[in-house]
Amino acid sequence: MAESATGEKLNYLNHERGLWSWLTTIDHKRIGLMYLFAMTIFFFVAGILALCMRLELFHPGPDIMTAETYNVFFTLHGTIMIFLFIVPGIPATMGNFLIPLMIGAKDVAFPRLNLLSYYLYLIGAVLALVALVKPVGPEFFSNFLTWLGLTGPVDTGWTFYAPYSLESGTAVVWMTFAAFILGFSSILTGLNFIVTIHKLRAPGMTWFRLPVFIWASYATAIIQTLATPVVGISLLLIILERVMGIGIFNPKLGGDPVLFEHFFWFYSHPVVYIMVLPAFGIVGEIIPVFSRKPLFGYKMVCYASLAIAFVGFFIWAHHMFVAGISDKSAIYFSIATFGVAIPTAIKVFNWVSTMYKGSIRLETPMLYAMSFVFIFLIAGTTGVYLATLATDVFYHDTYFVVAHFHYTIQGGAVIGLIAALHFWYPKITGKMYNDKVARSAWFLVFVGFNLTFLPQFVLGMQGMPRRYFDYLPMFEPMHQLSTIGAFINGAGYSLALLNLFYCAFFGKERAPSNPFESHSLEWQTQSPPIHENFEETPVVTDWPYSYGVPVEGGGHH
Amino acid sequence: MNSQTGELAGPPHVHHMDARTAYGAAKLGMWLFLGTEVLLFGGLFAAFAVYRWKYLGEFTHASKHLDWRLGGLNTAVLLVSSFFAAVAVDAAQHNDNKKVVRNLAITIGCGLLFLVIKYIEYSGKYHHGLFPGTAEWNSPEFNESYKCFFGLYFAMTGLHALHVIVGMIVLGWVLSLARKNRFSRKYYTPVEVGALYWHLVDIIWIYLFPLLYLVA
Numbered sequence: 215m216a217e218s219a220t221g222e223k224l225n226y227l228n229h230e231r232g233l234w235s236w237l238t239t240i241d242h243k244r245i246g247l248m249y250l251f252a253m254t255i256f257f258f259v260a261g262i263l264a265l266c267m268r269l270e271l272f273h274p275g276p277d278i279m280t281a282e283t284y285n286v287f288f289t290l291h292g293t294i295m296i297f298l299f300i301v302p303g304i305p306a307t308m309g310n311f312l313i314p315l316m317i318g319a320k321d322v323a324f325p326r327l328n329l330l331s332y333y334l335y336l337i338g339a340v341l342a343l344v345a346l347v348k349p350v351g352p353e354f355f356s357n358f359l360t361w362l363g364l365t366g367p368v369d370t371g372w373t374f375y376a377p378y379s380l381e382s383g384t385a386v387v388w389m390t391f392a393a394f395i396l397g398f399s400s401i402l403t404g405l406n407f408i409v410t411i412h413k414l415r416a417p418g419m420t421w422f423r424l425p426v427f428i429w430a431s432y433a434t435a436i437i438q439t440l441a442t443p444v445v446g447i448s449l450l451l452i453i454l455e456r457v458m459g460i461g462i463f464n465p466k467l468g469g470d471p472v473l474f475e476h477f478f479w480f481y482s483h484p485v486v487y488i489m490v491l492p493a494f495g496i497v498g499e500i501i502p503v504f505s506r507k508p509l510f511g512y513k514m515v516c517y518a519s520l521a522i523a524f525v526g527f528f529i530w531a532h533h534m535f536v537a538g539i540s541d542k543s544a545i546y547f548s549i550a551t552f553g554v555a556i557p558t559a560i561k562v563f564n565w566v567s568t569m570y571k572g573s574i575r576l577e578t579p580m581l582y583a584m585s586f587v588f589i590f591l592i593a594g595t596t597g598v599y600l601a602t603l604a605t606d607v608f609y610h611d612t613y614f615v616v617a618h619f620h621y622t623i624q625g626g627a628v629i630g631l632i633a634a635l636h637f638w639y640p641k642i643t644g645k646m647y648n649d650k651v652a653r654s655a656w657f658l659v660f661v662g663f664n665l666t667f668l669p670q671f672v673l674g675m676q677g678m679p680r681r682y683f684d685y686l687p688m689f690e691p692m693h694q695l696s697t698i699g700a701f702i703n704g705a706g707y708s709l710a711l712l713n714l715f716y717c718a719f720f721g722k723e724r725a726p727s728n729p730f731e732s733h734s735l736e737w738q739t740q741s742p743p744i745h746e747n748f749e750e751t752p753v754v755t756d757w758p759y760s761y762g763v764p765v766e767g768g769g770h771h
Numbered sequence: 772m773n774s775q776t777g778e779l780a781g782p783p784h785v786h787h788m789d790a791r792t793a794y795g796a797a798k799l800g801m802w803l804f805l806g807t808e809v810l811l812f813g814g815l816f817a818a819f820a821v822y823r824w825k826y827l828g829e830f831t832h833a834s835k836h837l838d839w840r841l842g843g844l845n846t847a848v849l850l851v852s853s854f855f856a857a858v859a860v861d862a863a864q865h866n867d868n869k870k871v872v873r874n875l876a877i878t879i880g881c882g883l884l885f886l887v888i889k890y891i892e893y894s895g896k897y898h899h900g901l902f903p904g905t906a907e908w909n910s911p912e913f914n915e916s917y918k919c920f921f922g923l924y925f926a927m928t929g930l931h932a933l934h935v936i937v938g939m940i941v942l943g944w945v946l947s948l949a950r951k952n953r954f955s956r957k958y959y960t961p962v963e964v965g966a967l968y969w970h971l972v973d974i975i976w977i978y979l980f981p982l983l984y985l986v987a
């Protein structure tokens with residue numbers, strides 16, 4: 215085996231050194247890690263904004279900020295979390311790292327394009343930060359900033375609904391342009407993954423030998439490429455409308471604001487599957503490994519990913535039941551939305567059936583995966599309340615929606631990502647995380663998360679509207695529970711990520727190449743993998759889930 | 772492509788897959804990208820459909836302000852340009868780099884001509900006060916459905932013109948490779964995907980032209 219100058223085994227982390235080798239890398243593994251670093255920063259920034267809001271809501275009335283600041287905070291929390299953290303999310307980090315390894319390829323199909331996606335992401339992030347600038351300083355300077363459209367942080371909410379986004383005096387043009395660039399980055403990533411999965415599978419890696427994470431990533435990539443252009447054009451139209459005064463969405467200029475909502479949700483409903491489908495894939499990888507049983511109903515899990523992606527394109531107007539759409543289309547969108555519950559439930563049944571009578575090891579990744587299943591069950595069933603026309607009229611724009619959304623996205627996508635980071639940690643870093651710390655962090659995350667958002671379901675049912683800075687005294691106890699939960703939750707994430715970062719840089723314990731005894735291809739190469747992933751192109755002869763099945767030469771795996 | 776029979780050779784930097792895979796990957800990638808472009812314009816087409824239904828009479832009337840002769844001329848220019856792009860691909864498959872250069876130069880020239888005609892049309896609109904930001908446009912008498920029609924007109928044709936410019940840059944890059952004799956029967960991927968992109972730009976205009984100019 216090749217060795218570096220210092221006598222270490224060569225791997226993708228040490229075969230080249232220095233910042234420049236990272237910034238110019240076209241190695242999918244390094245690009246995945248660079249996304250992870252940037253996204254972690256944004257996750258904490260947006261998380262701190264959330265904690266500030268929770269603190270403000272501890273008592274009714276203004277405590278630590280004004281109502282205007284609160285509007286800016288929830289807009290930034292949403293925009294940063296959505297566009298800079300969870301949309302690139304699992305695909306950009308774990309997808310980049312794992313897809314070529316799992317299919318036995320040396321890299322993605324277009325490595326340079328992959329690096330371009332990363333820089334587009336950074337440019338989008340910088341534009342979003344610039345959009346926070348307020349016109350300050352000497353008069354000529356503040357006039358200049360105003361002329362540039364930098365008129366203060368955006369207060370429209372992450373949805374940029376017209377007509378307010380057309381009238382708001384804040385830097386909407388900058389923020390929407392940032393989102394446009396980030397969307398472009400997302401499209402190129404998705405395109406790259408589709409081509410990679412089609413063209414670069416190792417010999418013998420047929421479609422039905424692919425790990426379910428690959429199927430989930432494939433379905434996600436389809437949404438990324440097909441839905442994102444539509445939000446791109448609607449954001450572009452918002453910009454044109456503000457800059458040139460043309461009339462598309464503004465009723466004052468002959469436009470129709472409901473059309474914006476259609477365009478926006480045509481993307482932004484499917485986008486929740488960009489966030490959560492890869493997490494389904496991750497849970498599908500983790501549960502068989504720690505149950506030592508073959509994944510139950512493998513083909514159905516694969517098809518279910520595609521079905522979710524497909525149905526997801528035809529249900530967007532369930533966000534608009536009270537926006538004045540016709541009764542007939544509301545009935546259609548309601549029924550079609552129930553349809554998503556079928557493939558989603560198939561997945562849940564398959565995970566639970568995989569665990570049934572397995573020999574379960576409650577390692578940290580498995581704890582997160584099981585929490586995911588538990589939380590997602592609540593997320594899915596509360597979604598049905600919101601898809602039902604009669605109940606949605608009441609729940610719409612209340613904390614019920616906030617709680618449902620965070621159960622799917624934080625409890626789903628974020629916990630899925632944290633599960634993945636622990637599971638593939640030995641592969642990525644070649645080290646082991648501190649298990650005791652990891653478990654305590656999991657406990658804080660799980661308890662904190664549920665304590666934050668279960669009371670919000672109750673608040674919603676009592677009629678507490680979302681995005682409100684102030685509230686009636688009757689809501690105080692639930693808000694206080696939620697705030698306490700949020701801080702526990704935040705402590706849990708901080709502890710989990712600190713543990714991972716600390717052990718990666720200062721940990722002494724070297725990980726074996728396959729500590730969890732997975733059968734998947736990425737574990738069959740050394741940890742961390744070499745620059746080209748495999749010494750020789752692997753030849754695949756079986757699917758990756760034959761756990762607990764007698765193999766040639768006797769014994770069970 | 773039917774003429775591709777023997778082994779394909781790849782560009783020097785493709786180290787992680789063989790040449791045939793690289794060729795297939797590039798083509799699939801470009802087709803997917805064209806799909807995203809169709810959806811990008813699809814949003815505009817959907818908006819146009821909605822407002823044409825909402826302002827049926829006004830849209831018909833507003834459309835009369837567009838000169839179908841200039842629009843038709845531009846359609847012809849783009850169709851001719853697409854023909855030469857296709858000839859360039861064929862030339863690359865027959866190892867004729869000089870012919871690639873010639874035909875791509877004509878294609879790019881057509882793109883330039885298209886932009887010049889578009890500029891003439893835009894400045895005409897400006898003089899008639901049908902351009903966003905002019906005094907007439909901002910006056911309260913300006914019909915709001917006109918703001919919608921011309922708003923969509925400028926958004927659609929402007930975005931399309933941007934694609935023409937990008938297409939010219941892409942083909943210019945391919946042309947520079949052809950001048951270095953990079954292409955052969957075994958390797959002509961950039962010519963083919965570049966031409967594919969150009970055809971899409973052409974096709975979008977073929978939809979825009981009747982929708983905007985001939986709607987009356």
Ligand SMILES: [Cu+2]
Pocket residue numbers: 482483486529530532533
């Ligand atoms: Cu939705």
